[in-house]
Amino acid sequence: MKSLSSENRKFEPSAEFVKNAKISGLESYCAEYKKSIENPESYWANIASELHWFEPWTSVLDRTEAPFYKWFNGAKTNISYNCLDRHVEAGNGDKVALHWEGEPGDTKDITYGELLQSVGLFANVLKSLGVRKGDRVALYLPMIPELIVAVLACARIGAVHSVIFAGFSSDSIKDRILDCEARMVITSDYGYRRGKVLELKKIVDEGVKDCPSISEVLVIRRNGNDSVDCAMESGRDFWFEDCANACEDHCPAEPMDSEDLLFLLYTSGTTGKPKGIMHTTGGYQVFSYITSKYVFDLNDQDVYWCTADVGWITGHTYIIYGILQNGVTQLIYEGAPNHPTPARFWNLIDKYNVSIFYTAPTAIRAFMKWGDHWLEGNDLSSLRLLGSVGEPINPEAWMWYHEKVGAEKCPIVDTWWQTETGGHLLTPIPGAISTKPGSATVPFFGIEPLILNDEGEETDVGILAIKNPWPGMLRGIYGDSKRYLETYWNKWGGKYYFPGDGARRDEDGYFWILGRVDDVVNVSGHRIGTAELESIFVEHDSIAEAAVIGIAHEIKGQGLLAFVTVIEGKEINESLEKELIALVDQRIGKFARPEKIVFSSDLPKTRSGKIMRRLLRSIAEGQELGNTMTLADPSVVDEIQKQFKKG
Numbered sequence: 001m002k003s004l005s006s007e008n009r010k011f012e013p014s015a016e017f018v019k020n021a022k023i024s025g026l027e028s029y030c031a032e033y034k035k036s037i038e039n040p041e042s043y044w045a046n047i048a049s050e051l052h053w054f055e056p057w058t059s060v061l062d063r064t065e066a067p068f069y070k071w072f073n074g075a076k077t078n079i080s081y082n083c084l085d086r087h088v089e090a091g092n093g094d095k096v097a098l099h100w101e102g103e104p105g106d107t108k109d110i111t112y113g114e115l116l117q118s119v120g121l122f123a124n125v126l127k128s129l130g131v132r133k134g135d136r137v138a139l140y141l142p143m144i145p146e147l148i149v150a151v152l153a154c155a156r157i158g159a160v161h162s163v164i165f166a167g168f169s170s171d172s173i174k175d176r177i178l179d180c181e182a183r184m185v186i187t188s189d190y191g192y193r194r195g196k197v198l199e200l201k202k203i204v205d206e207g208v209k210d211c212p213s214i215s216e217v218l219v220i221r222r223n224g225n226d227s228v229d230c231a232m233e234s235g236r237d238f239w240f241e242d243c244a245n246a247c248e249d250h251c252p253a254e255p256m257d258s259e260d261l262l263f264l265l266y267t268s269g270t271t272g273k274p275k276g277i278m279h280t281t282g283g284y285q286v287f288s289y290i291t292s293k294y295v296f297d298l299n300d301q302d303v304y305w306c307t308a309d310v311g312w313i314t315g316h317t318y319i320i321y322g323i324l325q326n327g328v329t330q331l332i333y334e335g336a337p338n339h340p341t342p343a344r345f346w347n348l349i350d351k352y353n354v355s356i357f358y359t360a361p362t363a364i365r366a367f368m369k370w371g372d373h374w375l376e377g378n379d380l381s382s383l384r385l386l387g388s389v390g391e392p393i394n395p396e397a398w399m400w401y402h403e404k405v406g407a408e409k410c411p412i413v414d415t416w417w418q419t420e421t422g423g424h425l426l427t428p429i430p431g432a433i434s435t436k437p438g439s440a441t442v443p444f445f446g447i448e449p450l451i452l453n454d455e456g457e458e459t460d461v462g463i464l465a466i467k468n469p470w471p472g473m474l475r476g477i478y479g480d481s482k483r484y485l486e487t488y489w490n491k492w493g494g495k496y497y498f499p500g501d502g503a504r505r506d507e508d509g510y511f512w513i514l515g516r517v518d519d520v521v522n523v524s525g526h527r528i529g530t531a532e533l534e535s536i537f538v539e540h541d542s543i544a545e546a547a548v549i550g551i552a553h554e555i556k557g558q559g560l561l562a563f564v565t566v567i568e569g570k571e572i573n574e575s576l577e578k579e580l581i582a583l584v585d586q587r588i589g590k591f592a593r594p595e596k597i598v599f600s601s602d603l604p605k606t607r608s609g610k611i612m613r614r615l616l617r618s619i620a621e622g623q624e625l626g627n628t629m630t631l632a633d634p635s636v637v638d639e640i641q642k643q644f645k646k647g
Contacts, residue, residue, distance in 0.1 A: 007395050008506075011402070012434045013411050017384070021431020022297050029432035029442075036445040043446060044071075044471055048286045051325070052086050053077045054255040057282075061469065067489045067497075068476065069469040070259050071283030078253035079262065079285045080156035083324035084116040085253065096329045099303070099352050100145050103192040103335025106223070110145055112327070115152075117249040118145075122153035124247035125240060129184070129216050133158030133254060136182040136264065140164045140173060140204055142191025143334040146220045146240075147310050148320055150186050155262060158254045162264040162276070165311025166191060166200055167606070167632075172274075173207030176266050179276055180478055181213040188220045190228045194336045201230040218243070258282025264478050265313055265419055275487070276478030277313075277419050284422050285321070287472025291423040291444060292322030295413050296356050297385060297430050305331040306358040306387075307345070313419040314389055317472075318358060322423065336632075337363055342370040346378035357405070358387035358413075362545070362609035364397045369544030369567050372404055380405060385430055387413045390609060392513045394535040398437035416440035416513050418499060420488065422472025425449065426511050438535070439510045446470055449511060451503050456492040463517055464503040465496035473497070502529060519613075521550035521558045528560070528592050536587045537562060537580055542570040547603050547611045551595065551620050560594040561620050563640065565602055572599045598643050602636045619644055 018024050023032060036043040041060040048057075058074035087093070093113030100108045110118070131137060137159045141147040147163075154161035164176055166188075177185070187204045190197050201219055208214045217237045219230070232239070256262075262281045266274040292298060296318075304323055308314035323330055331352050337345050345367075349357060367374070386406050388398070393414055402412060411430035417423055425447045426440035433441050443449050448467035453459050477484040491498040502514035515531035530548040537546035546564045553559035564580070566572055577597050584592050604612045609632075618625050619641055631637070 007436060007438050009395075010434050010436055011411075013431055014409060017297075017411060018431050020299075023294055023429045023432045026432050026434075029429050033443070033445055037448060040446050040468065044286060047290045048072060048282075051077070051082050051285065051289060057258065063469070067469075067485070067494065068481075069473065071280075071469075071471045072258040072286070075258040075282055076255040077258060077282055077285060078156065078256050079281060079321060079325070080119060080152045081253040082285060082289070083152060083321065084112060084119060087112045087327045088116050092327060095327070097324065098145055098148070098330060098332055100332045101334065101348065102144070103195070103333075103339055108145060115149070118149045119152045119156060120251040121244055121247055121249040122146075122149050122240075123156045123251040124249070125218070125243045126153055126159060126184075127157060127251070128243060128247055129218065129238065131157065131159050131184060133256075134160065134261075135184070136160045136162060136180045138162050138164055138173070138177055138180075138182040138185045140166050140168075140185060140187045140200060140207075141220070141310075142166050142188055142198070142200065142222065143309055143332060144188065144191070144220075144222055145332065146188070148332070151263075151310065151316075151320055152324075153251075156251060156253050158256055158260065160261045160263060162266065163311050163316070164266070165309055165606075166198070167193075167309075167311070170203050170206035173204060174209075174211060175274055176276070177208065177211045177214065179266070179274065180264055182211075183213055184216045184218060185214060186218045186220070188222045189230050190222055192335055194339045197228065199228060199230065205231065205233075256281045259475070261475075263316065265316065267419060275480075275483065278475045278478055279422055279472075280475050283471030283473070285325070287423045287470065288317045288322035289325040291427075291472070292318060292326050294429055295415065295424050295427050295444070296358070296387065298323075298326045298328050298356075300327070302328050302355045303331060303353055303382070304328050304356040304358075305333075305349070305352070305354045306389075307333070307337070307360070307363065308358075308389070313422070314358075317423050318389075337366065338370065341374065342367070343374040343378065346375050346380065349380055349383065350378040353382040355382050356385045356387070357383055358389060360390040360609040361388055361393040361397055362390065362605060362611065364388070364393065364401050365538070365545040367405075368397060368400050369565060371568055375404060380407065383407075383410050385413065386410045387415060389415050389417075392416075392440075392515065392531055393438055394538045395437035396538050402437070411435065414438070414440050416501075416511070420474040420499070421466075421470075422474065425466065425470070426513075436506075436508075436510060439506070439512050441510045443511075449503075450496065451505055451511075452492065452496070456495070461504040461514075462502065463491075464499055464501045464511075464513070465492065466499065467496055469497075521548075521560060523553075523558055523560060523591060528588070530560075532588070533560065533562070533584065533592065533594075536583050537564055540576075540580060540583060542566055542576055543580070545603055545611075547613055547616055548594065549613055549617050549620065551617075553595070560592065561616075562594040562597045563603060563616055564597060564599055566599060596644075598640065600636065600640045600643050602633060602639075604636050604640070605632045616640070 055076035057072040062070040098110040416426040428441040533548040534546040
């Protein structure tokens with residue numbers, strides 16, 4: 001068993017994978033990386049030339065108003081054109097772009113040619129309702145094809161889209177709309193989650209009550225004419241199908257300036273006002289395209305599946321923009337991973353011959369908890385590459401993924417990046433970089449990471465920093481330049497981008513993400529990263545997942561509280577608790593022992609799989625929990641509260 005601090009197992013990419021990889025072998029990676037660092041502007045210009053531009057750029061990178069950097073200044077392009085028209089014009093209009101499957105099992109295949117027509121029709125509907133270039137449009141939709149169509153339609157006409165995850169509350173919708181002054185909301189009558197019907201239009205109606213900027217609410221019937229009953233306000237609410245009957249399906253792509261705003265994506269806002277992260281057109285287009293191409297080693301035969309929701313940055317970059325620019329076929333699934341059974345994901349991989357599978361560590365740990373037997377009877381031999389996204393993956397979950405899902409033959413790309421970065425910054429290149437369980441390994445091309453202390457001096461364990469700008473980086477926080485500077489550029493005198501994560505670098509130069517800097521607990525003068533402790537707990541063969549938080553302590557200043565979930569069929573008893581304490585003693589020391597270990601069947605998570613540690617702190621401190629209905633399973637909170645009081 002290995003913890004994050006001592007993990008040294010290393011896995012070489014197979015000779016078969018290396019033979020056909022886009023970046024083949026360590027020497028090729030090193031040469032490409034050297035080129036990207038020594039002459040970054042030339043490097044990014046060469047990558048950009050693989051895409052379509054209506055007009056060329058006058059400069060690749062403008063640093064004059066740093067850190068408000070500008071990329072491909074003066075160029076005109078359209079990312080929707082690069083996702084669709086470029087492939088159709090090249091003769092690939094009949095290639096399947098999307099295999100879609102709804103949670104109840106309804107299916108649809110959409111070719112690139114059909115997707116282009118659908119996007120053109122949707123764009124014309126938007127224009128018929130008065131939406132123009134620069135208008136902000138909010139989207140609150142389930143994972144149906146129309147979500148992708150609506151995003152690309154906005155990009156096509158220059159409207160700024162702001163996708164709101166269709167699990168957020170009406171208050172969250174209101175906060176985001178008020179911040180960006182959206183003129184329209186696009187929603188659906190309903191969607192599915194774990195067999196339940198979610199009446200999305202009703203949630204939107206509640207959310208826009210006090211939003212004077214909203215002129216239109218455009219409503220899509222999830223299942224054609226089979227609609228759930230929902231109120232329609234005359235003059236404001238429109239059925240998409242009714243509007244589409246009067247529109248054509250051809251809409252030319254609007255030439256957009258490279259630095260025109262493409263989309264806003266809000267952080268969750270659990271600790272204050274949500275931040276509207278701004279991404280512009282040209283640089284994000286280039287970065288999403290090339291990170292997808294190299295990190296997933298995409299080829300024409302691939303069937304790619306990212307299990308994220310488009311409501312998160314992963315869905316923007318690695319479902320829509322990056323993947324479609326590469327002309328790849330992908331699977332889109334609407335529902336939960338365990339509906340109707342925990343075999344659903346494995347059934348889908350088998351059914352659609354998925355070759356690339358990109359999911360979150362929380363999902364992987366859930367699969368471990370549910371048991372290996374759910375994989376049985378499914379043919380996963382089509383898989384050739386696995387990916388991990390969302391948070392650091394603990395070594396034991398990595399190994400389970402490698403052995404049980406990848407059959408020890410699939411490289412795992414453990415990717416580190418953020419909403420703000422737009423795409424991968426640290427990641428193995430699968431045909432070139434040997435992997436280590438739990439490590440994000442090396443920087444992507446053009447990225448110069450550093451590990452610094454608070455004074456800005458380089459160290460092997462400290463705070464992650466990014467040295468130079470990259471094309472996919474955020475361009476600010478909407479309407480709040482001061483907050484942008486204070487959040488991301490205030491540390492180290494504005495010299496480096498500050499992502500807020502701790503990291504270490506090992507003897508091979510590999511990077512290990514240690515969690516948020518503010519997730520470091522000071523116990524009697526010892527600084528302990530909660531991610532390190534969580535990794536130790538899940539080494540135990542009875543533990544599926546763990547979350548550790550800091551709590552106030554009269555003597556130590558801070559103490560530790562651990563919440564752990566046990567693999568189904570494993571027994572919870574005093575012996576298990578003693579074994580976990582012994583692991584902490586062995587790996588770190590007795591000073592790192594938690595004050596209490598709380599056992600539960602699950603942890604409170606968002607529907608994207610993020611553990612809500614804020615809620616765990618509130619439970620521990622006896623505070624009001626606020627709205628828990630946006631969690632994947634709100635009943636988990638009640639169970640943890642009972643277990644906490646019992647302990």
